[in-house]
Amino acid sequence: MLPTFILQKDISIDLSRITSKLNINPNNYKPKDTLFTGLKFAIEWAINHDEDVIYCICGKNALTTFDIKTLEKVIYDAVPEGINLIYIDAQYKQSIIINKDCKIIEGIEEASSFILAQPAYRFVLAVLEGREEFPDMDWLAFLRIIAPHSFAIGEECHSFAKDRIKFHIVSPFRNVAAYIQDYLPSVNKQIYSDFHIYLIDDCSTDGSSVLIDKAPNITKIINAKRKYALQNILDVLLKQHIGDEDIICLLDADDRLPHKYVLSILHSLYQNRLILLTYGSMQHLNGHRRFGNSYTEEEFENLRKSPWKSSHMRTFRYSLFKELIRQDPNLYNLRDAEGQILRMPYDMALLFPLMELAGYEHTKFINTIMYEYRLHENNDQYANRDEQYAGEKEIRSKRSLKKFSFNPST
Numbered sequence: 001m002l003p004t005f006i007l008q009k010d011i012s013i014d015l016s017r018i019t020s021k022l023n024i025n026p027n028n029y030k031p032k033d034t035l036f037t038g039l040k041f042a043i044e045w046a047i048n049h050d051e052d053v054i055y056c057i058c059g060k061n062a063l064t065t066f067d068i069k070t071l072e073k074v075i076y077d078a079v080p081e082g083i084n085l086i087y088i089d090a091q092y093k094q095s096i097i098i099n100k101d102c103k104i105i106e107g108i109e110e111a112s113s114f115i116l117a118q119p120a121y122r123f124v125l126a127v128l129e130g131r132e133e134f135p136d137m138d139w140l141a142f143l144r145i146i147a148p149h150s151f152a153i154g155e156e157c158h159s160f161a162k163d164r165i166k167f168h169i170v171s172p173f174r175n176v177a178a179y180i181q182d183y184l185p186s187v188n189k190q191i192y193s194d195f196h197i198y199l200i201d202d203c204s205t206d207g208s209s210v211l212i213d214k215a216p217n218i219t220k221i222i223n224a225k226r227k228y229a230l231q232n233i234l235d236v237l238l239k240q241h242i243g244d245e246d247i248i249c250l251l252d253a254d255d256r257l258p259h260k261y262v263l264s265i266l267h268s269l270y271q272n273r274l275i276l277l278t279y280g281s282m283q284h285l286n287g288h289r290r291f292g293n294s295y296t297e298e299e300f301e302n303l304r305k306s307p308w309k310s311s312h313m314r315t316f317r318y319s320l321f322k323e324l325i326r327q328d329p330n331l332y333n334l335r336d337a338e339g340q341i342l343r344m345p346y347d348m349a350l351l352f353p354l355m356e357l358a359g360y361e362h363t364k365f366i367n368t369i370m371y372e373y374r375l376h377e378n379n380d381q382y383a384n385r386d387e388q389y390a391g392e393k394e395i396r397s398k399r400s401l402k403k404f405s406f407n408p409s410t
Contacts, residue, residue, distance in 0.1 A: 035139050036131065036139075038058075043125055047121055051118070052117065052118045054116050055088070055115055057112070058114070059110060059111065059113065070101050071088070074101050075115065079117045079119065081261070082258065083259065084117040085114055085115065085117070085146060087153075088112075091109045092105040092107050092108045094107055095152075096268050098261050099191070104151060104368045106368075108140060108144075110140075114147070127146055144290075145289075148283065149259075162271050165245065165246070165267055165271075166194050166243060166246040167195035168198065169249045170198045170236050170237075170249065170251070172200040176208050178206075180208055181211065182374075183251075183254070187251070190257070190261075191261060191263070192267050195249075196217050197218045198236045199220050200221045200235070201221065202223050202228065203223055203224075228343040230350060243318065244317070244319040247317060248317075249266070251312075254374050255312070255372055255374050257313075257372070258369050262371075276320045276357075276362040277362065277363045278315045278363070278365070279309070279312075279364075280311060280365060280366030280369075280370045280371070281311065281366060281369050284372070291311060292365070295309050295360070303355055304397075304400060310347065311371075312373060314347065320357055327357070332398070333398055334350065343391065344388050349391070352396075357402075358403070358404060359403040
C-alpha cells in the first residue's frame, strides 16, 4: 500500500528563521548553520506531529504561492519512486523536462524552497548528524547528498512537444535467476513505453531464462556457447533491425532502473540531435549515495589516459555505432591481441571508441540517478579481477579514433 501524503498550506517552515523557536541566538551562527539547525528541528517536528510532507523555505526569494494540485500530483507520483525531495524554487543552469509537471535540474546555484517527504526524514537526520565530520560542507553540497535525483516542479514544463524515439535495451546475462524479477518490473513500469528489450542468456545454469515471460517487446536469445557480454551486445547491434536515430541502452540483467522516469529523461535529452552518447549517475541497490562524475574537456582529449568515469547508465545513438563500424570495420578496437572480441571489461572496450567518436560536445553526463547497481560475489570486479585488469591495459593501449563529423539535420 502506498503511503498517504498530505500537503497543507500551513505546513511550511522557514529554515532561516526557525532558530528563534529553539531559543538560539542567530547572531552566533553562520547562515548555513542556521539552515542545518532549522532543518533538523523541522524534521523532528514533522515526525512528532506525524506529518507526511513539509514545505521547507531556505531562501529569501522563495515562492509564496504555487499550484497546490500540481504539487500534490507530483508528490503522489514521485515519492513512491524513491524521490523524496522536490525543489519548488531554485536557480540552476540546465533542466531536463520529464513531463508537463516536473523536470530534472542541474547545476543548482541556489535553492529557496523544497518539499521533503516522510520516507527521507530518518536518512536526512543521519546525514545531519554525520555532517560533523565535514564541517566545511556548504548548504548546496548537503542538498546534493539528500536530493540525488534533483527533481523540481516548474511552469515551463507545461508546454512541450517531442518526437518519438525508439529505445533498445540490451541486457546480456548469466545466472541471474535471483535478480531477474527485479530487473523486468523496473523496465516494464517505465512511463515512456516505446522500447524493446533484448535479453541474452549466455549459458546460464540456474534456469534464468525460464523466468522471462514471452512479450511483444522482449526478444529472448539463448546461447548454445558462451560468448561473454561484449560479443552478445555486438550480436544484437549487428543482427537486429535498429534505426539510425534509435537509442541503445546498456542495462545488466542483475541490475535495475531506479524509477519509472528513466526513459522519459532520456527521451527528453535525445530530442537534442547534437547528443550522441550519454553516461551518468547510479546508486547501489537500496542505497542512498549517488556515484558518478563527468569528464572534463581536457580529459576528453585523451580518454584512454584519463580516469574511467563512464558510469551507468550508458546510452548512445545507433548512428554512432555505425560510424564505429565505418572507421573500424574489423572492430580492432574491440579485440584482444589474438584477434578475439574482448571478454572484459566490455564497457571500456565499447565506450572508449564511442566517446572518442562523439567528442566532448556531443556527449552528455546525466547528474540525476538513472541506474541501480547490485553488488554480489559474481560481479566481474570480484570474480574476474585479473582478467578485468589485463583487458583494461590492452584497451587503454589502443590508438584513439577520430571524432565523428556529422550533420544532425540529415
